[in-house]
Amino acid sequence: MPCHLRTSTDDSAVMGAERIAVVVRPARREDVAAIVRLLADDVLGAARERVEDPVAPVYLRAFDDMAAQPGNQLLVAERDGDVIGCLQLTILTGLSRQGMRRALLEAVRVSARHRGARVGEQLVLEAIAQARVAGCGLVQLTSDATRVDAQRFYERLGFEKTHVGMKKSITEQP
Amino acid sequence: MPCHLRTSTDDSAVMGAERIAVVVRPARREDVAAIVRLLADDVLGAARERVEDPVAPVYLRAFDDMAAQPGNQLLVAERDGDVIGCLQLTILTGLSRQGMRRALLEAVRVSARHRGARVGEQLVLEAIAQARVAGCGLVQLTSDATRVDAQRFYERLGFEKTHVGMKKSITEQP
Numbered sequence: 001m002p003c004h005l006r007t008s009t010d011d012s013a014v015m016g017a018e019r020i021a022v023v024v025r026p027a028r029r030e031d032v033a034a035i036v037r038l039l040a041d042d043v044l045g046a047a048r049e050r051v052e053d054p055v056a057p058v059y060l061r062a063f064d065d066m067a068a069q070p071g072n073q074l075l076v077a078e079r080d081g082d083v084i085g086c087l088q089l090t091i092l093t094g095l096s097r098q099g100m101r102r103a104l105l106e107a108v109r110v111s112a113r114h115r116g117a118r119v120g121e122q123l124v125l126e127a128i129a130q131a132r133v134a135g136c137g138l139v140q141l142t143s144d145a146t147r148v149d150a151q152r153f154y155e156r157l158g159f160e161k162t163h164v165g166m167k168k169s170i171t172e173q174p
Numbered sequence: 175m176p177c178h179l180r181t182s183t184d185d186s187a188v189m190g191a192e193r194i195a196v197v198v199r200p201a202r203r204e205d206v207a208a209i210v211r212l213l214a215d216d217v218l219g220a221a222r223e224r225v226e227d228p229v230a231p232v233y234l235r236a237f238d239d240m241a242a243q244p245g246n247q248l249l250v251a252e253r254d255g256d257v258i259g260c261l262q263l264t265i266l267t268g269l270s271r272q273g274m275r276r277a278l279l280e281a282v283r284v285s286a287r288h289r290g291a292r293v294g295e296q297l298v299l300e301a302i303a304q305a306r307v308a309g310c311g312l313v314q315l316t317s318d319a320t321r322v323d324a325q326r327f328y329e330r331l332g333f334e335k336t337h338v339g340m341k342k343s344i345t346e347q348p
Contacts, residue, residue, distance in 0.1 A: 032269070039270050048271050062273030069267055071243055088268050093243055095206070095262070096213050096281045097222050099236025103344075104278070107270045128344060137345045142316060142337035154340050163316035163339025164325055168332045170277075170302060171311045 019118040020079060024126040027074035027086065032063050034083035035076065038109040044144060045109070071134070075127060077110070077119050085110040087123040091134045103131035105141040108150075124157055193292040194253060198300040201248035201260065206237050208257035209250065212283040218318060219283070245308070249301060251284070251293050259284040261297040265308045277305035279315040282324075298331055316341075 027035060033055040040049035050056045066072050071092070077085030088106040093099075105127060110119045131139050142165030143150045151161065201209060207229040214223035224230045240246050245266070251259030262280040267273075279301060284293045305313050316339030317324045325335065 035269055045270070050272055056272070058273045059269055062267055062269050065267035065273075065275075066269070069243075069245055072267065074269065088270075090266060092264060092278075092280075093236055093239035093246065094280055095209055095233055095236050095240070095248065096219070098224055098230070099232040099239075101239075104266075106266075106268055128342070132344055137343065138341055139344055140316065140339065140341045142314065142339050144337055145335075151338055151340065154342075157342070159340040159342040161319075161338050162341050163318055164335050165314065165316050165337025165339040166325065166328050166333040167312055167314045167336050168302070168328075168334065169311065170306055170313055 020114065022077035022079045022084065022119055022122050024075055024077050024123055027063070027076045027083075029060065029063055031074075031076050031083050032059050035059075035074065035086045038083070038086050038111055039107060041112050042109060044146075074107075075123060075130075077123050079114075079119075084114045085119045085123050087127055089127045089130060091131065091136060097137065100137040101135050102138040102140055103127065103134070103136040105139060108141070120153060121157065124154075194288065196251035196253045196258065196293055196296050198249055198251050198297055201237075201250045201257075203234065203237055205248075205250055205257050206233050209233075209248065209260045212257070212260050212285055213281060215286050216283060218320075248281075249297060249304075251297050253288075253293075258288045259293045259297050261301055263301045263304060265305065265310060271311065274311040275309050276312040276314055277301065277308070277310040279313065282315070294327060295331065298328075 033053070036049060036055055036059050037051055039045045040051045063074070066074060072090045073088070075087045075089060076083045087108045090104040090106070092102050092104055094102065105124070108120060108123065128139055141154065141159070143154065155161070207227070210223055210229055210233050211225055213219045214225045237248070240248065246264045247262070249261045249263060250257045261282045264278040264280070266276050266278055268276065279298065282294060282297065302313055315328065315333070317328065329335070
């Protein structure tokens with residue numbers, strides 16, 4: 001599922017390995033359609049998402065639910081008015097590790113045409129900065145076992161593969 | 175770090191592999207001391223937690239923070255008035271997978287003297303039931319790579335090791 005983003009005047013530069021500067025900011029409701037395209041612009045996401053115009057209401061409802069949950073937010077990477085990356089940051093309180101807060105990263109995506117330009121790095125570093133401000137001592141994520149490149153990316157940013165990520169679908173009845 | 179729980183009259187039974195029935199209920203503020211003992215009663219937790227009497231204020235603050243975050247709660251397993259197990263359940267909204275909600279499990283612990291009696295199973299099944307009611311399509315967790323027994327336990331309950339869990343400590347300054 002390709003990501004039909006508006007092209008900018010210097011696409012040749014963004015296709016290479018050069019870093020392109022982005023503005024990382026909280027997502028707004030009008031970004032939801034672009035975020036859904038990012039989620040679908042992915043080997044695993046293509047089969048999981050619904051790209052429709054206008055955006056499927058289920059995504060707008062989810063956005064409103066997120067906005068109502070304190071500590072749960074979407075960040076987007078914007079360049080020349082286009083949303084070219086996204087990341088979900090959740091701040092979790094808990095008792096373990098002496099009441100340490102932790103930040104959870106989910107749904108980290110960069111548009112296919114802007115990969116390799118350190119957009120993801122800027123998103124993750126901003127999320128880490130916000131996690132520090134929120135008093136977190138740890139940032140955690142799970143990466144599908146098949147996403148070897150993603151894991152290498154996170155290792156470069158100081159993440160360690162210390163855990164096994166386990167999931168159970170509960171969409172069927174018990 | 176041993177867990178000094180009040181003993182009951184049939185300890186011989188609970189030391190074996192027999193299932194003991196527990197009441198799984200939301201944690202109350204007066205359970206925090208017992209929960210901290212559970213968190214410390216663990217190979218990895220022993221070095222991470224502070225067991226003090228009265229309970230260290232940092233844990234009570236964390237409990238109050240959790241109580242203030244909708245969708246984030248602690249469940250405990252109670253038997254004869256004693257808290258012998260705990261689990262943190264967080265319901266997360268997000269855009270990916272068509273706005274699917276997911277449940278995150280953290281801090282699943284059972285007192286050393288009650289392990290093998292399916293207390294953890296009762297906690298996890300209750301968490302899954304609550305996740306379904308909250309509209310979740312997925313339950314996820316990370317397990318330290320060294321916790322092989324825990325992973326076998328989750329596999330028996332239908333969890334699959336599909337992901338790599340990555341963590342980055344951010345307690346130091348950048």
